[in-house]
Structures are given as C-alpha cells and as structure tokens.
Amino acid sequence: MxxxxxxxxxxxxxxxxxxxxxxxxxxxxxxxxxxxxxxxxxxxxxxxxxxxxFTCKEDILCALCHESLVHLGEAFSKALTFPGNSRERMMALGTAYLQFTTRFPEEFDILIAVRTNNVRQKASEKRVEAMIAADQGAHDVMRSVIGAAIAAGDLTLPTTTSLDEACFGLWAMAFGLLALAPANDVIDSLELPSIPIIMVNQMNLLLDGYGWRPLSTEFDYQQTFARLLKHMETLQ
Amino acid sequence: MxxxxxxxxxxxxxxxxxxxxxxxxxxxxxxxxxxxxxxxxxxxxxxxxxxxxFTCKEDILCALCHESLVHLGEAFSKALTFPGNSRERMMALGTAYLQFTTRFPEEFDILIAVRTNNVRQKASEKRVEAMIAADQGAHDVMRSVIGAAIAAGDLTLPTTTSLDEACFGLWAMAFGLLALAPANDVIDSLELPSIPIIMVNQMNLLLDGYGWRPLSTEFDYQQTFARLLKHMETLQ
DNA sequence: GTCAAAGCGTGACGATACGTCACATTTTGC
DNA sequence: GCAAAATGTGACGTATCGTCACGCTTTGAC
The missing domain is CATH 1.10.10.60 (Homeodomain-like)
Incomplete structure (x- = not known):
C-alpha cells in the first residue's frame, strides 16, 4: 500500500x-x-x-552531497561487520572513508566544495538540513564505535574531552588527510608514502594519543588494515 | 638601483x-x-x-591563494618569536593558523576551494607552481620546528614515520579541524566546545600520540595557549 | 462520457559574466 | 620627429543561469 x-x-x-x-x-x-x-x-x-x-545548481549539489553522505553512512555500517576489537572497528570506519574517497574522487570534491559558505547560502534550507541530517547519521555510527570502546574499557576519554569532540577530532583528521592528499601528490619534494599508509599511521598516532587500547605498540594494526581491505572487497 | x-x-x-x-x-x-x-x-x-x-578567474584565485600562503608563512615565522620548548613552538604555529582562518574566513574559503581539481586545472601553470612553492614555504617552517624537536631530544619519530609525513599529518589535522569547524557550528546536536579549545585539545592528543615531550600530562598547554594568544596580539 | 480547473512540462528569453580581439593610444628607440 | 612595438580598451560572441507565460495532460465532479 x-x-x-x-x-x-x-x-x-x-x-x-x-x-x-x-x-x-x-x-x-x-x-x-x-x-x-x-x-x-x-x-x-x-x-x-x-x-x-531544485531551486538552483547549488541545490542539486547539496542533494548529491546528501546522497553521498547516506552512502558513506551505509558504508560505515557495512564496515562494522568486520569482527575485531573496538579500535579495529574504528579503523574499519577510516578504511571505509578512504575507499569511498578514492573510488569517487569527484564526489569527494563536492563534499569539500559544500564546506564553503557560498554553496550553503544559495541552496534551499530543506536540502541543507537533509544534508546535515545525513552527516549526523554518519557521525552517529562513529559515535557508537567510540561509545562501545568506552563501555568495553578500551578507551577512557580525558575529563576535558566529550565524546562528540573526540568524534569530531577523528573525523577532521581523516577529512584533512583525504582532502589534502591529492594536492600533495603534486609536491614532489615531500617524501610521503601512499595515502593509505599515511592514513593508517596517522590514525594510529592519534588513537595512541587517546590511549585507545590496545595501543599500536601492543598490536599489529598494519595487519588489521590488510585484513580490512580484503573484508571490504567481499562486501562491495 | x-x-x-x-x-x-x-x-x-x-x-x-x-x-x-x-x-x-x-x-x-x-x-x-x-x-x-x-x-x-x-x-x-x-x-x-x-x-x-591573469589567464582566467581561477588564475586570480590562485594568485590570491599564493599571497595568502605567503602571509601564513610569515605569520608562522612571527609565531616562532614566542619563547618556549619545542612543543610550545609547534602550538604557536597551530595558533597562528587558527588566527589566520578566523580573521579572514573568505580567504580560507579560497584555500579550501583551491584544493579541488577544477580550479587547479584552469589556472595557469605558473601560478599553480608559485602557489605550491608558497605552500612549501609554510611547510618548511613547520618542518624546522619538528626537526628542532628531534634535535633537542623532545621527539623521537617511529622508524616507519618520516619527518615529512609527521608534518603532513599535523597539517592535515589542523586543516581538517578548521575546514569543518564552521559547518559544525550549525549542528546544534553536537556538544562541542569552541574551535580554539577543540584545536588545543586535539593537538595535545595528536602530539601525545607522537610522544612529543613534555606530554600534556606533564605540562599545562592550556596556559601556553593563553600566553600565545597574548603574544600574537602584540605582534599583529 | 464530458468539461473545467488544477497541475505539469516546455523552451524561448532576459540577465549576467566570462574571455577575446581589433582598434586606439602611448611609449620606445632610432 | 617618426615608425614600430607595447599597452589599454570596451564592445562583442558565447555560455550558462534562472524565469515565466503558454500549451498540454490529468483529475474529479456531474
């Protein structure tokens, strides 16, 4: 019906x-x-x-962005079918994000463009709100992972840091890496490994900073990453 | 003459x-x-x-971006007049970046826009190269701070991590935070402190992850940040 | 089954902005 | 003082955005 x-x-x-x-x-x-x-x-x-x-071009952009964010949220949920400890599951999210941006670079370009005020002002309120809601959805998945880590005793946030802030910080780090990475391919003078390797390394460092157990000194996350890539392939 | x-x-x-x-x-x-x-x-x-x-509109954008990056590099250099230990000096750079983006949000919008492929392809090669060089200049300042920290024995990078990668990671984290921050002002449902506070907290966590001494548990970087803001004002 | 009203699709049109180019003006060097 | 080179100009062609009055289709009342 x-x-x-x-x-x-x-x-x-x-x-x-x-x-x-x-x-x-x-x-x-x-x-x-x-x-x-x-x-x-x-x-x-x-x-x-x-x-x-659609009210204007930017409105379409926002609608596309909304869809992309929904897809990303779904990819996050799928990524969580990966079995492992709480920190490995956080890495699963990072890997899903990485795959999403490498597979659809043009769409990630939109996600970046939509960050600027210009687009958000022109698009209709309805679309922007829907977009924010979808953003929120992806965030919620990440929040649940952090929450589970705290519940499991793997992670204890500093008293000054809220769960939302931790979530935001991790998100920003990943976004920053993925947004800057293509441009830095151009800069030959920098001695950088490939983006996936940077991603894993930097996530390890940040999560170590959080004291998220097991620490990278206690566990082989490189191996986790390799298994993750395989796991993702079976999903897609 | x-x-x-x-x-x-x-x-x-x-x-x-x-x-x-x-x-x-x-x-x-x-x-x-x-x-x-x-x-x-x-x-x-x-x-x-x-x-x-200028060959086209995007060429002007790149030229502006080049100037902005030069200014940012200068702001970095000025920030290094702040006396302190190696990690405090890294925080000085972060603070300079923060101030730059909050003071001139439109210019930061350009810095974001220039990350997308579209702009880089249209602009003249000359401008893009100049821009990359300026980017490099700002990076160099940051690299020198990291290098000094290593030389002083405050920081020991993991064998798997190059200085360039550490530099890139820190840059990406800061960029990500500052790029996403304005949009997240909109999301009321997130319980986030102000951007400067997030910035300090997240930098602390990442630098702790690097094991950059003194750790945030051993030193009051909140107080450093307050002093930094004062110091920056005198420079302006 | 019929018809009027409401809803929907259309593409020509006005407006705006990009980027070009032939011409006018100024400067240079002899 | 003059010819050639360099430089400045703004009207013009093109592209795209966003609008709107018109005509066609659907709906539902009788």
Missing part, C-alpha cells in the same frame, strides 16, 4: 533520475561539465522541469 | 593593485561578488587589462 499518488511517485522517480544523471556527468566529465542544460539533455527533459525540483 | 624599467614596475604595481582589489571584494562582499568586471571597475581599468595579467 503506497500512500502516494502515481503522480507523486513519478515526481520522486524523476528527481532520482535527475540526480543519477547529475552524478553520472560529474563522474565522467568532471565539475566543469556539470550544467543544468546537460542534466536536462541527458534525461530528455526540459530545463524548466529540472527547476521544478 | 632597480633593474626593471618604469613600465615593468608599473606593470607589477598594477598586478598588485588588481590583487588587492580582488581580495577587498572577497572580504567585503564574498565569493558571489567576485567578478572580473568588478575588479576592473574598482581599479578603474578595463576588463581586458585585467586579462593582460
């Missing part, structure tokens, strides 16, 4: 069609080719119809 | 004039108002003249 009329369902389906087309264009031809006319053309609808769904 | 002719000097001066105008527009009216016509209008030159200096 569907409470929506056929027309309403068609409307939602078309919205999805537009978003799929937009994502397709973005993935194959990059941000430069991302125009409303192109979306309309590829879907064989008129430009005006696209604007029946 | 100047080796340049008057004309050449005038040319360089005008380029600076354009950049100053561009930055002014950006600061006062945001990215949306940032147009070539506006820059030309404000400087009382024709649009064509602007294009004698």
């Amino acid at each position: 569907n409470t929506l009329t056929r027309r309403q369902r068609e409307f939602l389906q078309r919205e999805q069609l537009f978003l799929d087309a937009a994502r397709q264009i973005l993935r194959s031809d990059g941000v430069a080719a991302f125009t409303i006319d192109r979306i309309a053309g590829n879907t064989e609808y008129a430009k005006g119809t696209v604007y029946k769904h | 100047n080796t340049l002719t008057r004309r050449q000097r005038e040319f360089l001066q005008r380029e600076q004039l354009f950049l100053d105008a561009a930055r002014q527009i950006l600061r006062s009216d945001g990215v949306a108002a940032f147009t070539i016509d506006r820059i030309a209008g404000n400087t009382e030159y024709a649009k064509g003249t602007v294009y004698k200096h």
Whole structure:
C-alpha cells in the first residue's frame, strides 16, 4: 500500500533520475561539465522541469552531497561487520572513508566544495538540513564505535574531552588527510608514502594519543588494515 | 638601483593593485561578488587589462591563494618569536593558523576551494607552481620546528614515520579541524566546545600520540595557549 | 462520457559574466 | 620627429543561469 499518488511517485522517480544523471556527468566529465542544460539533455527533459525540483545548481549539489553522505553512512555500517576489537572497528570506519574517497574522487570534491559558505547560502534550507541530517547519521555510527570502546574499557576519554569532540577530532583528521592528499601528490619534494599508509599511521598516532587500547605498540594494526581491505572487497 | 624599467614596475604595481582589489571584494562582499568586471571597475581599468595579467578567474584565485600562503608563512615565522620548548613552538604555529582562518574566513574559503581539481586545472601553470612553492614555504617552517624537536631530544619519530609525513599529518589535522569547524557550528546536536579549545585539545592528543615531550600530562598547554594568544596580539 | 480547473512540462528569453580581439593610444628607440 | 612595438580598451560572441507565460495532460465532479 503506497500512500502516494502515481503522480507523486513519478515526481520522486524523476528527481532520482535527475540526480543519477547529475552524478553520472560529474563522474565522467568532471565539475566543469556539470550544467543544468546537460542534466536536462541527458534525461530528455526540459530545463524548466529540472527547476521544478531544485531551486538552483547549488541545490542539486547539496542533494548529491546528501546522497553521498547516506552512502558513506551505509558504508560505515557495512564496515562494522568486520569482527575485531573496538579500535579495529574504528579503523574499519577510516578504511571505509578512504575507499569511498578514492573510488569517487569527484564526489569527494563536492563534499569539500559544500564546506564553503557560498554553496550553503544559495541552496534551499530543506536540502541543507537533509544534508546535515545525513552527516549526523554518519557521525552517529562513529559515535557508537567510540561509545562501545568506552563501555568495553578500551578507551577512557580525558575529563576535558566529550565524546562528540573526540568524534569530531577523528573525523577532521581523516577529512584533512583525504582532502589534502591529492594536492600533495603534486609536491614532489615531500617524501610521503601512499595515502593509505599515511592514513593508517596517522590514525594510529592519534588513537595512541587517546590511549585507545590496545595501543599500536601492543598490536599489529598494519595487519588489521590488510585484513580490512580484503573484508571490504567481499562486501562491495 | 632597480633593474626593471618604469613600465615593468608599473606593470607589477598594477598586478598588485588588481590583487588587492580582488581580495577587498572577497572580504567585503564574498565569493558571489567576485567578478572580473568588478575588479576592473574598482581599479578603474578595463576588463581586458585585467586579462593582460591573469589567464582566467581561477588564475586570480590562485594568485590570491599564493599571497595568502605567503602571509601564513610569515605569520608562522612571527609565531616562532614566542619563547618556549619545542612543543610550545609547534602550538604557536597551530595558533597562528587558527588566527589566520578566523580573521579572514573568505580567504580560507579560497584555500579550501583551491584544493579541488577544477580550479587547479584552469589556472595557469605558473601560478599553480608559485602557489605550491608558497605552500612549501609554510611547510618548511613547520618542518624546522619538528626537526628542532628531534634535535633537542623532545621527539623521537617511529622508524616507519618520516619527518615529512609527521608534518603532513599535523597539517592535515589542523586543516581538517578548521575546514569543518564552521559547518559544525550549525549542528546544534553536537556538544562541542569552541574551535580554539577543540584545536588545543586535539593537538595535545595528536602530539601525545607522537610522544612529543613534555606530554600534556606533564605540562599545562592550556596556559601556553593563553600566553600565545597574548603574544600574537602584540605582534599583529 | 464530458468539461473545467488544477497541475505539469516546455523552451524561448532576459540577465549576467566570462574571455577575446581589433582598434586606439602611448611609449620606445632610432 | 617618426615608425614600430607595447599597452589599454570596451564592445562583442558565447555560455550558462534562472524565469515565466503558454500549451498540454490529468483529475474529479456531474
């Protein structure tokens, strides 16, 4: 039993069609080719119809971002099927994030772009809120992992640090690494290992800073990472 | 004795004039108002003249970004006039970065935008290279601080971690925090302290992870931070 | 089954901004 | 003092955004 009329369902389906087309264009031809006319053309609808769904270009960007965040949240949930101790499960989230950004760099570009004020101001309030909610969803998964670690006695946060703050800090570290990494490929003068290795190393250091047991000196997280990559493959 | 002719000097001066105008527009009216016509209008030159200096809009963005990075590098150098142990000096850099982004959020928006591929591809090679060089300059300051810490025996990097990687990791953490912070102001459901406090806490955790002596358990870095803010004010 | 009202799709149109170029003006060097 | 080179100009062509009045389709009342 569907409470929506056929027309309403068609409307939602078309919205999805537009978003799929937009994502397709973005993935194959990059941000430069991302125009409303192109979306309309590829879907064989008129430009005006696209604007029946979205207030402006940035609105579409936010909608895509929303979808991406939902996907990321799902990837997080899937990653948690990995069996292991609390810290290994946190690493599973990091690995999922890493895979997401390497697989869909254009989409990560949007996630970065949406951070700037310009986009957020232009997009409709509705979309921005949905986006924030999806962001929250992914955060919640991470929070649950941290919470479980505390409950299990693997982690004791400093009295000055809230769970939210720990979550935010970890997120920011991962985001920073993944956002800066591509640009630093260009800088030849830096002697850097590959992004995945940096990711594992830096996560290890930060989690050691938190005193999240077992510490990297007590446990082989490199091996965990290798197993994680395999585990992810079986999922995808 | 100047080796340049008057004309050449005038040319360089005008380029600076354009950049100053561009930055002014950006600061006062945001990215949306940032147009070539506006820059030309404000400087009382024709649009064509602007294009004698820059290949495209993104080229100007890169030039601005270059300047910003130079300023940031200078702010770093100034921050190092703060007397203290090696880890306090690293905190001085973090504080300088924090102040830079809070004082000029629009410019930090550019620094974020320039991370996306789109901008880098459109801008001229010359500008992108200059930008990377400036980036490198700021990195070098940070590297020197880490190097000094190692030399002083305050820090011993794991054998698997190069100095460059440590530098990159710290940079990424700071960048991530500062890039995500404004957006998270919106998320009311998160219980987060103010950005400066998060910054200090997270830096403490990461540096503790590195085992950078004295550890945050052995030393009052909150007090260092307060002194740093005062010290920065006197510099300005 | 019919028809009017409401809803929906359209693409031409106005506006804005980018980037170019042929021409006008100034400077340089002889 | 003049020709050639360098420099400044702004109108123009192109692209894209976002709008809107018009025509077509669906709906539901009779």
